[in-house]
Amino acid sequence: MTSILIKNGIVVDPEQNINGEKMDIYIKDGKIVDECKADKVIDANGMTVVAGGIDIHAHIAGPKVNAGRAMRPEDMKHVRMKSGKFRCAMGGVLLTCPSIGYEYARMGYTTAIEPATPTLYAIHTHEELDSIPIIDKAALPLFGNWHLTFKFAAEKDVEKMKSFVAWAIERAKGYGIKVVNPGGVEAWMYGKNVHSLNECIPGFEATPAEVLTTLMKASIELNLPHKVHVHCNNLGVPGSAETTAETIELAKKIGEYCLHITHIQFNSYTGDTWKNMGSGAEELAKLINDNPVTVDMGQVIFGHTTTMTADGPFEFALFKLAKSKWINKDVEIETGGGIVPITYRAKSAVNAVQWATGLEFGLLVDPDKIVISTDFPNGGPFTSYPYIITLLMSKKFREKEIEEKGVNNYIEKATSLLSIETERTFYDIVKMTRTTPARILGLKNKGNLKVGADADVAIYPFNCNDMPDYERILKALENPAYTIKDGEIVVKDGEIVSENWGKTFWVKAKEQSEVIEEELESVFKYYTVSRGNYGVREEWIRRAEAIRV
Ligand SMILES: [Zn+2]
Structure with missing residues (x-):
């Protein structure tokens, strides 16, 4: 997987109280990291960098x-x-x-x-x-x-x-x-x-x-x-x-x-x-x-x-x-x-x-x-x-x-x-x-650019410290300079340049279905499917990611 340095971008990340600071963002193995040797450098000078x-x-x-x-x-x-x-x-x-x-x-x-x-x-x-x-x-x-x-x-x-x-x-x-x-x-x-x-x-x-x-x-x-x-x-x-x-x-x-x-x-x-x-x-x-x-x-x-x-x-x-x-x-x-x-x-x-x-x-x-x-x-x-x-x-x-x-x-x-x-x-x-x-x-690795967050990043071609008029804002938001998903550049200048597959999150809560065993049995009398055929198995999903609570 390519490592990326987004250089000199103007970063906005409310999760870290960052509002328009010029910063470098490093990406490695699909995550935001502190620093790394970058295979690719994106010059984000004058552009605004935010999470996906x-x-x-x-x-x-x-x-x-x-x-x-x-x-x-x-x-x-x-x-x-x-x-x-x-x-x-x-x-x-x-x-x-x-x-x-x-x-x-x-x-x-x-x-x-x-x-x-x-x-x-x-x-x-x-x-x-x-x-x-x-x-x-x-x-x-x-x-x-x-x-x-x-x-x-x-x-x-x-x-x-x-x-x-x-x-x-x-x-x-x-x-x-x-x-x-x-x-x-x-x-x-x-x-x-x-x-x-x-x-x-x-x-x-x-x-x-x-x-x-x-x-x-x-x-x-x-x-x-x-x-x-x-x-x-x-x-x-x-x-x-x-x-x-x-x-x-x-x-x-x-x-x-x-x-x-x-x-x-x-x-x-x-x-x-x-x-x-x-x-x-x-x-x-x-x-x-x-x-x-x-x-x-x-x-x-x-x-x-x-x-x-x-x-x-x-x-x-x-x-x-x-x-x-x-x-x-x-x-x-x-x-x-x-x-x-x-x-x-x-x-x-x-x-x-x-x-x-x-x-x-x-x-x-x-x-x-x-x-x-x-x-x-x-x-x-x-x-x-x-x-x-x-x-x-x-x-x-x-x-x-x-x-x-x-x-x-x-x-x-x-x-x-x-x-x-x-x-x-x-x-x-x-x-x-x-x-x-x-x-x-409750997605802690999303919506921010903290070290450890998923490397989902959008780079828009305007400077948020010097907001342009509404026509240019609209055009920039409709045409990001880059969209990066899981550390891979998928969009450049508003066009798809590569394609990957995202995760499907699901929640595994502590289950005690024996408490409702009688009720479950009684409702399956009315279903057109049997209980054994009801629902989805994790291995049927392309990239399932369970969140355990
Ligand atoms: Zn709706």
Whole structure:
């Protein structure tokens, strides 16, 4: 393996409180080292050096991603890179597996988390993750609508919930606990939804609040590196801000960090109809800053995309609104899902509020608590991250976009965006794309350039101590001078120059499945697979890396 010296770069690493210092970085055997004899020297004079970016929430693998591709042949025909030395890369917003790895690397990103996999289909998720080159990845199994989750939540039995979580994460080769609309997907099997945290889930004695609380306690007691990752109830509808505030209250009661609310933008609307819908971002940002929770943005990008979520009832509502195509899926006793293509329009009052609300969060929440995301592909393509960063860094760019895209002026009444003067510094941005997601995920060797960290590095062709105008920032972020993954140069001047294979992280928690033996036996009566065929073995994964807790 080549050893590399990155010479005279301007380093930004909030984990080490380094903000724009001229430094040399040495890389050997895929790690950052103190010093070494370098086979290759990169002259980074006048360029900014940061750790590889981390996407905490992007639907990049699994059955619903694949179903979305099949549903949108019109989106998949776009050729991004012809095959040659590398594989052909295809896709408009949705992407093929090779495209996903290449496009992340082309932005200086080196890790991405698939945030919603049913354990029953985890084998499919891992097959696809294994087909994505370059980046490291992990998958979060879905727990929020699983019959056993409801049972242990109803009994408030944290011990059994712990055993169940450890068992299921091991079977899925997953990384943590994902919850989508707790109870709502089960209710959808009867054509219903749940509308509050304290409503009983049909057929069970548990409420969404009990599901969340028991899982949060289990995640703390198991010492999971990533705590509970939640898509709140009532997502995407006017009034959702209230439910989100109540969900934060549940975490506050527990008193220590245990809750990551994902794509917060979609969960933050005030009002009671689409006519008086507004943004609840100002109030929620205060709550987030004051309580032990973290969030990611879920920024909306104007244009077409294909939404996909385990939140079946929400997708039905969206299908009715968008008058679009629709897929609905039931995953036995675990979860469900839906897919609906949509277009976000700048001139639509609702879509404009969504766009503005995401940006409000990016500007109002402490960068130690928020991560940039589009909830790919739900809010839009992850390839828009340079665009989102530039919007957060430049008020002038925000004003230009509002003007040129003709963003509906209802945002003036319904959001606080226009009155926000904040312009994020590049140090803040590095936090929101590297330091903070690595901390939230408990990945100590990621998101920083400490000695011993993984040699995932991005070098951007601008000097962060002398910030250029927004046009040049955007261009530089879209075309890193170098992306280095595991100590290998994979991108030069925005183009893929080599390809390697990243790791798949999974969490091996101390398992005591004998405690729930009776319950496991009873549920497998209802599955279409036998217990022996359920789950994924470590040796089936290309580069599995277990994190033991
Ligand atoms: Zn999502």
